[in-house]
Amino acid sequence: METVNVGVDTLQRIIKDLESAVNVCYNVDSSQDEDYEKSYPFATGYSRAAMQCAVLDLKNILDITT
Secondary structure: OOOOOOOHHHHHHHHHHHHHHHHHHHOOOOOOOOOHHHOHHHHHHHHHHHHHHHHHHHHHHHHHHO
């Protein structure tokens, strides 16, 4: 098994960003039409962007260490 060295700060940022996306999804409330940040489309876009960033960050970590 190969291993990689990654700074704790990098992992903490990736985790924080993904946890933020999870919280956005948990806070969806379709009864609040005036608050777009609690809408399903916002949560979908926000979480998709967070996952795309996490994938890119992880790929970059692998590229740096190989």
